[in-house]
Each structure stands twice: as structure tokens, then as C-alpha cells.
Amino acid sequence: MTSSTRPSEPANDERQVALITGGSRGIGRAIAQMLSDQGFAVVINYAGNESAAKETVEAIEASGGCAEAIQADIADAEAVARLFACTFERFGRLDVVVNSAGMMQMAEMTTDNVEVLDRTLATNLRGSWLVLAKAAETLTAGGRIIALTSSVIGKSFPGYGAYIASKAGVEGLVRVLANELRGCEITVNAVAPGPVATELFFNGKSEETVQKIAAMSPLERLGKPEEIAGAVAFLAGPQGAWINGQILRANGGMV
Numbered sequence: 001m002t003s004s005t006r007p008s009e010p011a012n013d014e015r016q017v018a019l020i021t022g023g024s025r026g027i028g029r030a031i032a033q034m035l036s037d038q039g040f041a042v043v044i045n046y047a048g049n050e051s052a053a054k055e056t057v058e059a060i061e062a063s064g065g066c067a068e069a070i071q072a073d074i075a076d077a078e079a080v081a082r083l084f085a086c087t088f089e090r091f092g093r094l095d096v097v098v099n100s101a102g103m104m105q106m107a108e109m110t111t112d113n114v115e116v117l118d119r120t121l122a123t124n125l126r127g128s129w130l131v132l133a134k135a136a137e138t139l140t141a142g143g144r145i146i147a148l149t150s151s152v153i154g155k156s157f158p159g160y161g162a163y164i165a166s167k168a169g170v171e172g173l174v175r176v177l178a179n180e181l182r183g184c185e186i187t188v189n190a191v192a193p194g195p196v197a198t199e200l201f202f203n204g205k206s207e208e209t210v211q212k213i214a215a216m217s218p219l220e221r222l223g224k225p226e227e228i229a230g231a232v233a234f235l236a237g238p239q240g241a242w243i244n245g246q247i248l249r250a251n252g253g254m255v
């Protein structure tokens with residue numbers, strides 16, 4: 001990777017800027033709020049739910065932060081380019097990129113279900129490729145790139161094939177990109193949550209299934225979005241400077 005496509009220096013603005021894909025809901029929203037609380041201006045990316053994005057921006061502004069919502073489908077290369085361009089237009093710099101946007105659809109491995117694999121890979125793997133690549137082309141020395149993967153990779157539950165394939169792929173990309181950015185002073189890591197109480201997790205599960213999964217970790221409960229945000233904020237902050245090419249499993253000990 002050459003540094004020729006990157007701006008030479010961030011603009012001389014004191015407030016650091018973080019872009020959080022999927023920052024409008026769930027874990028992404030908690031990450032945006034925590035990074036804002038730590039002094040970052042935040043860009044809240046979302047796919048289609050504009051009102052959730054607005055709510056997140058309003059909550060951050062109400063707590064004294066600075067936020068901007070930008071719609072973009074991360075699986076679309078032009079949309080991702082526009083997302084980064086709009087971020088620069090609005091804030092003039094970018095320091096941290098968190099790729100939290102993702103989807104999960106249960107489907108057993110049957111030939112009929114291959115379209116679930118295609119859809120999942122498009123958002124979770126192709127989308128991660130595009131966001132991580134654009135971040136690598138954009139960030140300057142001191143930059144941080146953080147992807148969200150999943151601890152369910154270590155469990156191999158039936159029905160999770162498409163999701164696990166996509167997230168295992170992202171963990172591969174994280175390690176490769178960390179090596180491709182040799183000499184750039186930019187770190188690339190992943191946070192791999194266990195089950196966390198968000199719509200993505202609850203969707204389509206009975207109360208009994210939720211309780212069964214919640215009991216799997218030695219802490220015997222679901223994670224909270226804020227607990228995942230804490231791991232991301234650590235990697236994004238000064239104390240995370242020496243962590244690179246790692247997958248941080250934040251799962252209460254489930255795996």
C-alpha cells in the first residue's frame with residue numbers, strides 16, 4: 001500500500017473525527033455515543049432507517065457532542081466513496097473508522113439458501129472490504145481502523161453458516177490490511193462481540209432461545225452495546241496504540 005492517495009496531514013482542527021458505519025442503531029449507536037463522550041466529532045452512517053439516525057444525532061447533540069448522519073449502503077462502492085467525501089467536506093479530517101454496519105439472517109446450508117449467503121456476503125464481507133479499503137486510503141499516521149466481527153465464529157451453531165462465513169472473512173481482511181499498512185502508523189483491529197441485546201440478535205428468536213444463548217457465557221447474560229463500545233473506544237484511544245492486527249473477543253467468556 002502506498003500512502004500517495006492519502007492527504008498528507010489532517011486539517012488543523014483540534015477535534016478528532018470518527019466515522020461509524022451502522023452508527024444509527026444497536027452497537028454502532030453506543031460506539032458513536034462513547035466516542036463522542038470522549039471528544040470525537042462523529043459521523044453516523046446508516047442504510048435506510050433515517051429516523052433512527054436522526055434520533056442518534058439528536059441524542060449525541062443533546063449530550064454536548066457534534067454528529068452528522070450520512071446515508072450510504074456499505075456494499076456500494078460509489079456510496080462508500082461519497083460517505084468518506086461527505087465526511088471530509090463536513091469535518092475536514094478523519095481519524096478513526098469503525099465498521100459496525102452488518103446484517104444476520106439465519107439459514108441452514110441448503111442449495112435453496114445460497115441467496116442468503118450472497119446477501120450476507122454483500123453487506124458483511126464486501127461492505128467491510130470497501131469500508132476498510134477506503135479507510136486505509138484515507139487515514140493518516142495515528143489513524144485507527146476497527147471492524148466488528150463475531151464470537152459466534154467459535155461456536156459454529158447450526159443456521160449461522162452465511163453469517164459466520166462473512167465474519168470469518170472479515171477477520172482475515174483485518175489481519176491482511178494490518179500487514180499491508182506496514183510503515184503507515186495506522187492500526188487495524190476487530191472487536192468480536194458475543195451475543196448483545198440489539199435488534200440484530202433478538203430478531204426471529206423465541207424468549208426461550210434468547211435465555212439459552214444468554215446463559216452460555218460464564219457471566220450468564222447478554223452483553224450490552226455499551227460494553228462493546230468500551231472495547232472499541234479502547235482500540236480507538238491512546239491506550240490502544242500498540243494493538244494491531246488483533247481480534248478482541250468481547251463476549252463475557254462465551255468462547
Ligand SMILES: NC(=O)c1ccc[n+]([C@@H]2O[C@H](COP(=O)([O-])OP(=O)(O)OC[C@H]3O[C@@H](n4cnc5c(N)ncnc54)[C@H](OP(=O)(O)O)[C@@H]3O)[C@@H](O)[C@H]2O)c1
Nearest residue numbers: 022025026027047048049073074101102195196198200201
Ligand atoms: N448484536 C449481536 O449480538 C452481535 C454479536 C456479534 C457481532 N455483532 C456485529 O456487530 C455489528 C452491529 O450489530 P448490531 O447488533 O448493532 O446490529 P443492528 O442493531 O441491527 O444495527 C445495524 C446497523 O447497521 C446498519 N446497516 C445494516 N446494513 C447496512 C448497509 N448495507 N450499509 C450501511 N449500514 C447498514 C443499520 O442501518 P439501518 O438502520 O439504516 O438499516 C444499523 O445502523 C454488526 O456487524 C454485527 O454483525 C452483533
